[in-house]
Amino acid sequence: MYPQRRGTFDRPYREISPVHRRFTVYDDFLLLTTHSHMCHCLNLSTLSIKGLQSALSSEANQNDETVRKVERGSRIVSVVPQDTRLILQMPRGNLETIHHRALVLAQLRKWLDGLRFKDAFECMRKLRINLNLIYDHNPTVFLDNIEMFLSQIDSINYINLFLTELKEEDTTTTMYQCPSRSASSSVSGKGGKKVDIVCDALRATMETLDPQKYCLCILTSHVRKTTPELEIALQKVHELRVNPPSGSNSVSAEEALKYLLFLVNVNELYEHSLGTYDFDLVLMDPKEYLPFLNMLKTLEPNYQRYTIDKHLKRYRKALHHLSKCGKEHFTEVLNLTLSVAYAEHLVEQQQAEQAGLLLWRCGENARALQAFVSCTSWRNALAVATHIPLPPEQLALLARDLAEKLLEARRHTEAALCLEQYAMDCEEAISALIQGAAWEEALRLIYLYNRQDIIETDLKSALLDAHSNQTSFLESQKALFIRHKNRLAVVRELKAKARLELFDEDGPDCADAELYSEASSVLTGSHLGSKYSRSNSRISSRSSKNRRKAEGKKYSLKEGSPFEDIALMNALIQIITVVDKMREEVHSLLKALVLFQFDGPASSLQRDYGELLQLMETALPEIWTENLQQGQAPLTGPNSTANSIMASFQQQRPAVPQQGTEVLTTPKMRNTVKWKLSILK
Known part of the structure; x- marks a missing residue:
């Protein structure tokens, strides 16, 4: 610990900063506090005198690990050896400990280089360091020592935490840059996406070591891939149900399914499980799904699969299974093939309403809704939405979107109906009617919903404005x-x-x-028009569009x-x-x-x-x-x-x-x- 004397170092030392309060040297780091209440932690092995001066004089960016704010008047006391803690003395005299990010990252890099994964993991979890750094620090070393990583961590929850935090980002180039590290040192030797590489490597090792112990981790590795392998995960749950494991550290099928529901949206998981055609995998809430599942169970197998594929919008598979159902379903084959294909053609030809009718007829309610909304066929859109049915909040949002389009088309009365009956917003409905000069209908809603206050705030002023506009318009037309x-x-x-x-x-x-x-x-x-006649001979050779334009002139x-x-x-x-x-x-x-x-x-x-x-x-x-x-x-x-x-x-x-x-x-x-x-x- 070296105090300042009148803002400078004593000779024969060269002055680096005239604004520091206290400093100390720990390993390769120079730590000092300044009058601006900042604590700098600079790596002496990578910086020259000019580099130190520049680092101390420049402002820190968002991801600069060398600088952090401290309490006003804080002074450095010491650094705990072989640790990341820096001890500061507050102006009140008490001692406090902080973990300077530069010291933490330096220590983590040492631990990762020494393959001390457990120490690094616990420190990162405690100090909220992104766990991707474990892989990004040196991908090749990590992939070569996955078994050591699993044995050191030795916690299902910690492994799952690591898998769920994986993302397609190299944290050594974004969040935790290291000046002494070359750009290529963090690049994996294997091709492909980082998340997929880590998930596949960990899963392969866990299945080799103890698939029962690491069951939940294996499920996580399937779900966390860039393209989630939900069907494979569900199949593993089904295997647990058919052949329950007997080990003390094994997981039951119910526990595995509950964990999957924690990782994946229940509706998405339901659709994937339904897509396997295995009703044993569809272990969802019977209140919501049981009627549909019971209906499916009564169908012939091929027609059952056709119904499932059609529900999941897998039309190629649906057509394949429907073709196996016999001649009695030939008409249905034609309807499915022609209706969907022709509907897509109609959408391309800007005939979305007719496309929506075809899609609605063949049971493609979601796509029909999309077609109706695109052409502002609001009655059909709301009818399909109610038939699906959409949740109330989504139905209200749809009605507002349709009302906005109708208002842009100056169809105020129709917009008001959407807002009143589906968005349940009488005030906006009345506003739309007043805007469209539908005075009697506006009055009806005002008294229906007991909103007489709108008469004074909006209606009367709108009437006078309408009178003024009409009078001005009539004068101009006259x-x-x-x-x-x-x-x-x-x-x-x-x-x-x-x-x-x-x-x-x-x-x-x-x-x-x-x-x-x-x-x-x-x-x-x-x-009288000889001038035009001469020019008309030139117009005759133009395109039809230009001829129509000239005709109008x-x-x-x-x-x-x-x-x-x-x-x-x-x-x-x-x-x-x-x-x-x-x-x-x-x-x-x-x-x-x-x-x-x-x-x-x-x-x-x-x-x-x-x-x-x-x-x-x-x-x-x-x-x-x-x-x-x-x-x-x-x-x-x-x-x-x-x-x-x-x-x-x-x-x-x-x-x-x-x-x-x-x-x-x-x-x-x-x-x-x-x-x-x-x-x-």
Whole structure:
């Protein structure tokens, strides 16, 4: 123990750190405490003076074994020889013992190098050092001395503890790095996964030494492999039951099974035991599994195995056993083969709902549920989930997931039903209904579940917001409708003038008058849209997708475009259709506003909506004129005259491509739908 003098070492020593309090040297280690309340344990054999200075000045990382925090004012007293304990004196004068990680790991490495596995194991267990270090320190040495390892440990519980802690990680490169150790020294000479190598090696040795004594350890070695060998473990349990061991240190079949249930999930173990077709292995709780097992026992052996394989989703095996059941099951063979295969094809073709129906029909409930959920077929999904049946908490979680998808699709009423009836969450259901403007259904649930507080906190404010949104929307649609209607009148007037100018240039009495009828049929598309005609020749060679895109561009609302009048009529139809479909929505909102005495907003909404409907109704004859509806007589013929041809040109309806003929039909408004409230002025 060497105290400091004014923050430095006495000469002729070179100063390493001016901030240390006490230090001592033990074997190859320099241990010292600092004013920052840290205890450093540095290996002198691997560090130079500069390395020591760097280690003392740098901050420790998470896995740095050389540094640990100590109590403020702690001073080093001594290190227990041939041990891992460091004695510190506290400021209060009492002595305390700590196990510095660097000393512990150094001692463990010495013990492992000396094949003292028991000392190393007990120290690691006591100080919570990862047991993987026993193998990772030197895999080759460990595998060559497994029998010595077992004889020294000599505890079934300790061996099982070691096996259960195994993982695919080299702790000498992650948790417990050793600077003096080469990177290749911890690599096993055998290929394969570390956990499998250790489990197989230990099991082989234990089966050679005493399989009865190490029975539980052997089971652990099967279960802990990267691909658990549950069927083999169950078979060993079955052998114990058929041929009970007679030794004093032997394990009974019941004890072995109980231990397996501790290691493995009971449902997973049940399925593996069922997959062996050996009912003696299925030693589970009869309350849960006995009815199904009794049903299986009544079946013919091949059909019994088919039923088990189908239950476990092992379809190849199921088909193999079903094919041995005779001609009477031929239809079932076809159903199993075709239904499952075709269902998989339907899923790939984005027809998940139909795939779910097929899978449900052939008993593949879990896969049917997955298919229904993927396409938001929520009714079928919840029906299958109830049929399976899913535990209540999983059913509620499924309902919430479906409700979330339905809300994203703006199917609020359906989402509310999922939340109310399956997730048992009335508050979220009411919230979904309010969000979807389903005011009456929201009120029903509010009073059904006695949640009148939601009226004040959510419902009334949502009603006023809905009124504001509807009013703004109606104003925007009214302005847009008037603008398009006025522009359509201007466009029609311009096209009429263009037709007259065309006739004024040559007149219908010229020698080529008979050609005007043919020219008139392409007047709008050729004379007024010659620019488009030239470009259309380039479009014709494009792909069908590009042609459809170009076709849509023809109906542009841009002023002066060839088919602007058609685009305007199409836009007017869309506005009329959208506004007319609002009758039920406005009616529902008006009733809710009146119920909660928002008479002023309700009256203004009813007035604005009525005025807009009236405006549209009045404008229909102006937009869709009688000539536009009835068409026109042939431009040419034996009974046609120059005056009749001239008149037909002046009254000709716009040249409409085949894709735009629907705009010539007057949209039907649903005047029979009663939406007004007579109690409002």
